[in-house]
Amino acid sequence: MKKLLALLLSLVMVLSFAACSGEETAKDGDFKIGFIFLHDENSTYDKNFIDAALAATEAMGLGADQVMMKKNIPESAECYDAAADLADAGCDIVFADSFGHEDFIIQAAKEYPDVTFCHATGTKAHTENLDNFYNAFASIYEGRYLVGVAAGLKINEMIANGDITEAQAKMGYVGAYPYAEVKSGLTSFFLGARSVCPTVTMDVKFTNSWFDIAAEKETANALMADGCVLISQHADSEGAPKACEEKGVPNVAYNLDTRDWGPNTALVSSKINWQPYFEHIIDATMNGKEITQDFCGGLKDGVVEILGLNDKVAAEGTAEKLEEVKAQLIAGEIKVFDTATFTVDGKTLESYMADVDSDEAFTPDTEVVADGYFHESEFRSAPYFDVDIDGITIK
Amino acid sequence: MTNNTHHTHEPLIQVSKRDDMTWYGSWAVRAIAIVLALAVCGIVTVLLTGLDPISVYVSMFEGNFGTSRRLWAMLKELSLLLCVSLAVTPAFKMKFWNIGAEGQTLVGALACSACMILLSGKIPSALLIPVMLVASVVAALVWAVVPAYFKAKFGTNETLFTLMMNYIAMQLVSFCIVFWENPKNSNTVGVINSDSMLGWLPSVGGQKYAMAVIVVALLTVIMYIYLRYSKQGYEISVVGESQNTARYVGINVKKVIIRTMAISGALCGVAGFLIVSGVDHSITTSSAGGMGFTAIMVSWLAKFNPLFMVLTSLLIVFLECGAGQIATAFDLNHSVADILTGIILFFIIGSEFFIGYKIRFRTKKKEA
Numbered sequence: 203m204k205k206l207l208a209l210l211l212s213l214v215m216v217l218s219f220a221a222c223s224g225e226e227t228a229k230d231g232d233f234k235i236g237f238i239f240l241h242d243e244n245s246t247y248d249k250n251f252i253d254a255a256l257a258a259t260e261a262m263g264l265g266a267d268q269v270m271m272k273k274n275i276p277e278s279a280e281c282y283d284a285a286a287d288l289a290d291a292g293c294d295i296v297f298a299d300s301f302g303h304e305d306f307i308i309q310a311a312k313e314y315p316d317v318t319f320c321h322a323t324g325t326k327a328h329t330e331n332l333d334n335f336y337n338a339f340a341s342i343y344e345g346r347y348l349v350g351v352a353a354g355l356k357i358n359e360m361i362a363n364g365d366i367t368e369a370q371a372k373m374g375y376v377g378a379y380p381y382a383e384v385k386s387g388l389t390s391f392f393l394g395a396r397s398v399c400p401t402v403t404m405d406v407k408f409t410n411s412w413f414d415i416a417a418e419k420e421t422a423n424a425l426m427a428d429g430c431v432l433i434s435q436h437a438d439s440e441g442a443p444k445a446c447e448e449k450g451v452p453n454v455a456y457n458l459d460t461r462d463w464g465p466n467t468a469l470v471s472s473k474i475n476w477q478p479y480f481e482h483i484i485d486a487t488m489n490g491k492e493i494t495q496d497f498c499g500g501l502k503d504g505v506v507e508i509l510g511l512n513d514k515v516a517a518e519g520t521a522e523k524l525e526e527v528k529a530q531l532i533a534g535e536i537k538v539f540d541t542a543t544f545t546v547d548g549k550t551l552e553s554y555m556a557d558v559d560s561d562e563a564f565t566p567d568t569e570v571v572a573d574g575y576f577h578e579s580e581f582r583s584a585p586y587f588d589v590d591i592d593g594i595t596i597k
Numbered sequence: 598m599t600n601n602t603h604h605t606h607e608p609l610i611q612v613s614k615r616d617d618m619t620w621y622g623s624w625a626v627r628a629i630a631i632v633l634a635l636a637v638c639g640i641v642t643v644l645l646t647g648l649d650p651i652s653v654y655v656s657m658f659e660g661n662f663g664t665s666r667r668l669w670a671m672l673k674e675l676s677l678l679l680c681v682s683l684a685v686t687p688a689f690k691m692k693f694w695n696i697g698a699e700g701q702t703l704v705g706a707l708a709c710s711a712c713m714i715l716l717s718g719k720i721p722s723a724l725l726i727p728v729m730l731v732a733s734v735v736a737a738l739v740w741a742v743v744p745a746y747f748k749a750k751f752g753t754n755e756t757l758f759t760l761m762m763n764y765i766a767m768q769l770v771s772f773c774i775v776f777w778e779n780p781k782n783s784n785t786v787g788v789i790n791s792d793s794m795l796g797w798l799p800s801v802g803g804q805k806y807a808m809a810v811i812v813v814a815l816l817t818v819i820m821y822i823y824l825r826y827s828k829q830g831y832e833i834s835v836v837g838e839s840q841n842t843a844r845y846v847g848i849n850v851k852k853v854i855i856r857t858m859a860i861s862g863a864l865c866g867v868a869g870f871l872i873v874s875g876v877d878h879s880i881t882t883s884s885a886g887g888m889g890f891t892a893i894m895v896s897w898l899a900k901f902n903p904l905f906m907v908l909t910s911l912l913i914v915f916l917e918c919g920a921g922q923i924a925t926a927f928d929l930n931h932s933v934a935d936i937l938t939g940i941i942l943f944f945i946i947g948s949e950f951f952i953g954y955k956i957r958f959r960t961k962k963k964e965a
Binding site for chain 2: 309
């Protein structure tokens, strides 16, 4: 009997100690952030997020036990399970990186009102009216415009060298889906190139997949066989850059410095640097500040970046020109979607109603052309420019 | 001196079939296989990552049983995989190589989401779920009966036929997504009826996946009884053993083939219904998630016994859920977890060989 009592007492003591120590850690240092990624490092899209997450959490002084990453999470109920599991594990913020994750993250956000849920590339934060659900994107069209300028300069050099005639100045673009995000990107790229090379045109082909190495390679090859003298892409694999290296055609990449894949053809790349955003949400959550509901970073805050400018490939003076245009973009002297620089079916775009607030019928609800330019990413962070302009041929 | 060496060639290893393994003997072989697999996994883990293998195994358990949410997520995966496995079992027992469970499930899921999208608000909501279930079952049944009919009537190759039907199903889903995508051109359907929750399976006791688990548990028992005690179940075994025998004893083989594939397809339809109505509330080309193929392994490993299939599907789901947890807990690439899963499956499938066959090495003859 005595033994039993002693055992019980000691058990109570141990448990109370455990309870005490539990409370102590609950006060500080138990901030946790959880990430959900669609693929792993093998996808350039996800690698860009993963690298930024590692850099941001290190810069904010978070320990390894304060960061949880779930990779290869498909856009299904598994995403909801993963988000809820991270919330259960004590995460204060749950972040997901893929467009298709959004609905499942919202589902989890409704169930865990005390946890902050952030989602990149989504569209619903400004219409769902949840206190704990946030979207983020970037005005990547500015970056695309800049790399377009580099592409235009390269084509000018080819014309000056007599490699091609002005009429042969045709670029090729490997797109994923004919979705606004992709169209906004390819149009800004084209407008950047045409701002320095007035005769340039562009062919676009879609792979209908975000990540398909073989299809991206095939598509790039088909475009080159069709006479495209420079290739860019909005798809996540090494398919197009490697195809360009084989054929010796300059390539403009996205999200990654691709000089390893194409030392002789990789020209330049643009990317979204998510680190400032991650630092923003970590800082805000830790210190009780407000998170931007629909965050849209750009060139000026270092969220949109130009990287991997390859001196071996780029035309002379590219770096200087890019600096100059970048400064003008930041100052607002150049508007990427300036309606004076493009036409739609031969006419200037005077008015455009975009579907900014997602609804089932996709009703265009917002006038986005004003003051002589198309206001991209201003009414919500995710792109909504989906106009087919003259000079670009969709194949 | 005389040389007495025989000149008849005896192979180094002789393999012969055996039927004499006792039940405890065969379970001992399986247990040894698992222990060996864990040992090899441990060595590989240390060599590849330098991590302590025990903590890796602990984390696998945590991935499955760590919290009640994980337990339910595991049960959900288990019941979906088990449902598709139950579906392929009668066909495989009949030696009808149905490689098309993936497509049959997908078509079921497609029919289910079509009802959810097109009929919500147009028919009474009490009717919606039964209509969805019937539509899923009928669609998947048709997808399964078409190759069965051609096999029975014209002797076409069912492996190729069912396999190709998978691709048609996938393209059909892609095609429909174009009309249903939300937002436009995003190529995703998103969660259907996310506000009204019309057509969502109700939760039981606060658990949203409980309904799926209950349905599949019932189906497992029914399938066990059907295969073991019903006349039709017996006919399936006979046709599977020998079609000539079946014909000789007066079984209508064509009828059995078509009927069995209809059952197979109908169950895939139930799986598709559970995926859309009970779990994802959405549809993509990968809604079936490769389960149609994994199910074949589940079914074979369990020797077509639905009760054993609970165990074999648990094994596979356990490895999958555990693999995800390892990748998160130790920040490893998913491939490491996949390697470990591969090793464990290799040993378990290998153990079946040692249960079914006897191995004898050439013994050296003593020289006189």
